[in-house]
Amino acid sequence: MEYEEAKTRIVEGLTKKSKVKSKFYFNDLAKILELKPRIAKKLINKLVIEEVLEYWSSGSTSMYGLKGAGKQASAEHED
């Protein structure tokens, strides 16, 4: 799968669910891309580097979200 196609799928997939939640597990993204985790990881990493996605971490678990989605940053006066 090409990067642009992955980007479109992820952005559409996450936007569709954005009313319900803003953070997603890695596996949710791999499912949207319909790829094996190892292959999906390369594309998802690129989406992070290009600042389409951003990481969220509780310390023990990591999740992904569209950059700026959710309200945590503003709640903590970080934006």
Next chain:
Amino acid sequence: MAKHETPLLDQLESGPWPSFVSDLKQEAEFRAKNEENIEYQIPQDVVEDLLGVLELSFKHGRTHWKHGGIVGVFGYGGGVIGRYCDQPEKFPGVAHFHTMRVSQPAGKFYTTKYLREICDLWARRGSGITNMHGSTGDIIFLGTTTPQLEEIFWELTHNLNQDLGGSGSNLRTPSDCIGQARCEFACYDTQAICHGLTVEYQDELHRPAFPYKFKFKFDGCPNCCVASIARADLSFIGTWRDEIPIDQEAVQAYIGGEIPPNAGAHSGRDWGPFDIQKEVIDNCPTDCMWMEDNKLMIDNKECNRCMHCINVMPRALRIGNDRGCTILAGAKAPILDGAQMGSLIVPFIKVEEPYDEIKETVIEPIWDWWMEEGKNRERLGELMKRQGFKKLLEVTGFKPDPRMVSEPRTNPYIFWNEDEVEGGFKRDINEFRKHHQR
């Protein structure tokens, strides 16, 4: 005069043991005086506020910390853990109090120059409070603000040649015992493989794509000083597969009291003369030792590497010469499903650079299986329990071995796959009906 009254915390200083409260007060005073003219980049009274919020938590009996966030350094999904105080007006110094994990060197060897430099960095850009080391093994920097994160990362990587460690759904910073650098029991070079795999798996360490955390820990011998068997998803424990060499003269020297047992470790009081029968032979868990014609004998095939005899008489008994490691999988702490010890997956494997056999036959097949089948927040040990040890053997291709059995079976059923049964499961229904009426 302290910024906040802390009567409950003060109590913790009243015992005979050292108290972290005294350490924090000392650091608070150091920052308030600032005799070294440090240009503090985060609130100078951060430690005062930390003491204040802790006192409040003691008073309320509940925490005032929130955790989790998008804080991190660019391109890394781990190494920084967002911490926020839920009483930021009362304690502005700790409104942001993020943790940073700094990858410790294998074996935790430092120069004093290096320690001074990281402490100086952290005093200037953080709270000055560290854990040396956290239970993960990392150097833990406790408490800084969001704008400082990139600055600290830049200084660590450019000035100190130092990386961040792992947190979140990543490979966690691999950790090891001091190994062959200082210990004669080490059956392989723990530092070499710990550093080697840390470098090899940088992507897994910094960019989270696992269902949950994953830990490698390396113990040089079955004394298991790193406790890898109890807490690592993949635990590498040094072992040998030949015989324990015995120096019979040294055995006699122990018996005669010329050499103190346990290398003199229990010399604090008089335990009486050394009794080899009581203190060594009778304590052997597999009863594989005895004296014959005044010589110590070991039935090596029964030995389960408990290390007791070697620990007691290190001059007389040594680890064997054909050395390698045992690999166990699936240990974890009791968050879900209770604590689990590691299950043996590889009885013996040679540990030789560049560790291709370990990477290709153990680590990577297990990761592929867990990444694909693991549920969100499911540790390897839980997946092994859910899908069965048999599945782990299938994905790695290892043959079942009696040494993998930890207890008599509790499940009376045996499940066969079609390819394991001669003739398979398919049958000709017409042929069957000839002999069996409906």
